[in-house]
Amino acid sequence: MNSATPWWLDSSWVLSVIPVIFTISEDALSNVPPSLIAASEALGASRWQMVRTVVLPVASAGIFSALMIGLGRAVGETMIVLMATGNTPIMDWNIFNGMRTLSANIATELPEAAQDSTHYRVLFLGGLILFSMTFILNTLAEIVRQRLRKRFNVV
Template identity: 50%
Template structure:
């Protein structure tokens, strides 16, 4: 006991004898301004990117010549392109009668993203639950880096895998008519989304206080009951954040859907039909489009839609997260 008191007294004297260096007002001022400038530069960069994209979109709203070929009504609603035929949505910008309907691209984008989320959410959340609650420490040290390593695989490699291996396997197993389709592209997209959901969800579950687990265990709950009745509800805001981020990744992914979806702009509810997405359309056609043409302006309009859609998705996700935090953790003032 005397040794402990003596060591505590020595530590206290050492701490009281220590003096911090005097702050340099100039260095502190420069540090604060540098941090503020970095944040400001990021905001300005995002604003300039949006302004550039929107500037190239303006002719669709202001130029009568462009509006005759690619006006808003022609982009959003069914059109009768030939006399005597039914009005329909069609994307064929390089035909004799250019067609710029965006509905086939929108349906393809949503189908690929939804399939990706249906594939990735159970795997990502399930792996996060196992890693944080059930896996031994040594196994956890292996699982987490391996799953996160998927995020470092180039999307073109996953697209090539889906094009050569996954598409052939799905067609042989399920007897699909089209080898490259929404299902193939969605599963490949889901592989890229899994590490996003897993990382955020696993961190959220790990951050749940140990006292909650101990209290539930003391009341007689087993590991499954602790995980699903205590940890999972407490980590729900973080899990939802991972799902929102994963959905944004699936919407904006380009190379995988460009290589594995078939790139056919079809209006179909079937998950086994080929699709064409917004991002794949921009990647496939921007290099060959005539500068300043209606086709050029429509591609930038698609980029604007992606930008706005991603922004609204993140904004809606933040709103849902704030509501979940209030419900789970209580409102903070």
């Protein structure tokens, strides 16, 4: 990928995430009770109405979980993100120019940082911030998933 290509056009990070999202979403959709599908068809709902009003709401917690796991994998894949974003440490106001994520910054700069230097400690602080952000995001995602599960509980 050359430096003129925006990071979001590189497909390597997308190709690593799609199988995970697809597999988990497929499991969520296939675990919708057949009795609900049969009941909606018996009441005269078309196939699209059945999918929109029965299948998607019941499977919404699983689909949301699949998206969050896929997002976590996309962010956690350090080297794919490093290559996709162009590995440029220069910060720019345009989000479509190259950038460097926290995990990529740690992976790139930690081998060259002198032990017990300020640079070394700042990289560990970046790791702590990354862990904290991940923990908060996962906690919020779990709260949303539980609310979706309660809202569309069928059993």
